[in-house]
Amino acid sequence: MTSIKEIEGIGPTYASQLAEAGVRTIEQLREVGATATGRMRLADEARLGEEQILQWTHQADxxxxxGIGEEFAELLVKAGVATVPKLAYRNAQNLYMDLTLLNQRLKxxxxxxxxxxxERMISQAKKLPKLIRH
Structure with missing residues (x-):
């Protein structure tokens, strides 16, 4: 099980709030955050915004x-590639160009x-099941 703190943007304060709501690991976040109802409940119990929970759930996905770690997951989400299925349909060359431009700005x-x-990541994404429901 991987600590929730491995998600970019979740520090000790947010981790504590999530833990109080029963979410201590990335795997638990993926499970609870997979549905709109789960995200709404978690946001309420952790006293956090639903949009923030969704962004973290996307990174966990x-x-x-x-090959995708916390910082790269955040960059992908900011580039509009928020889920594994979205990554599965991207063209590697075009995605590389988009990420290069975005990272030059956001660093x-x-x-x-x-x-x-x-290309390897996209190939993996095509084999993984869809977890997040909106």
Missing amino acids: LIRIK LVRRLPTVVEL
């Missing part, structure tokens, strides 16, 4: 893919994956 990751690495 993307982290299932080998979220020190090193972007290569086009070949993105």
Whole structure:
């Protein structure tokens, strides 16, 4: 089980609020955050915004893919690639260009994956089940 603090943007304060609501791991966040009802309940119990819970859930979803860590997951979400199914339908070359431009502005990751690495991630995404329901 991976600590909830591995999600970019979840520090000790948010982790404590989420823990009070019963969510201590990324796996638990994925499970609870998979449905709108679960996210609404978690937001209420943790005293956090539903949109914030959704963003963290998206990052937790993307982290299932080998090679995607907390910072890169955040960059993907900000690039509009918020879920594994969305990644599955992207073109690696186009995604690389989008991420390069966005990261130049936001400076979220020190090193972007290569086009070949993105192709591997996209291939993995095509094999994983959809978890997040909106």
